[in-house]
Amino acid sequence: xxxxxxxxIAFSISAANAQLTTPDTISTSxxxxxxxxxxxxxxxxxxxxxxxxxxxxNGADAYKTLQKPDLILITDxxxxxxxxxxxxxxxxxxxxxxxxQAVADKLPAEWKEKIIVLNNGNTTEQSGISISAIPMSxxxxx
Numbered sequence: 001x002x003x004x005x006x007x008x009i010a011f012s013i014s015a016a017n018a019q020l021t022t023p024d025t026i027s028t029s030x031x032x033x034x035x036x037x038x039x040x041x042x043x044x045x046x047x048x049x050x051x052x053x054x055x056x057x058n059g060a061d062a063y064k065t066l067q068k069p070d071l072i073l074i075t076d077x078x079x080x081x082x083x084x085x086x087x088x089x090x091x092x093x094x095x096x097x098x099x100x101q102a103v104a105d106k107l108p109a110e111w112k113e114k115i116i117v118l119n120n121g122n123t124t125e126q127s128g129i130s131i132s133a134i135p136m137s138x139x140x141x142x
Contacts, residue, residue, distance in 0.1 A: 055075055068094065072098070074098075101119060
């Protein structure tokens with residue numbers, strides 16, 4: 001049991017100090033898109049001086065070296081997609097949150113002015129970026 005606890009502590013410390021992986025660059029006719037994986041479903045896209053956080057999760061430390069968000073897309077109410085503690089620790093001063101209604105219902109009231117609800121099948125344009133909501137599901141492997 002002591003070995004397992006020591007392993008978990010060591011793993012937690014190494015995970016907390018883990019560096020971001022090397023981002024991918026996708027070349028487009030309108031400029032490069034930088035794709036920075038963060039953790040699980042979380043990633044950051046950078047394009048034309050805009051920073052788009054998708055499902056920011058697992059603590060704000062992973063984002064400390066990145067440009068503050070212009071847009072934040074949250075895809076689901078589950079904790080590995082909507083992480084209130086991480087969001088509260090980020091600089092949201094210039095950010096717009098694009099979320100489904102279920103997420104909007106769970107976000108703090110003081111963010112109401114920052115939230116745009118995007119339902120399945122709808123599209124919005126924010127900061128020159130077109131965002132479309134499509135249905136998703138979380139199915140078992142079988």
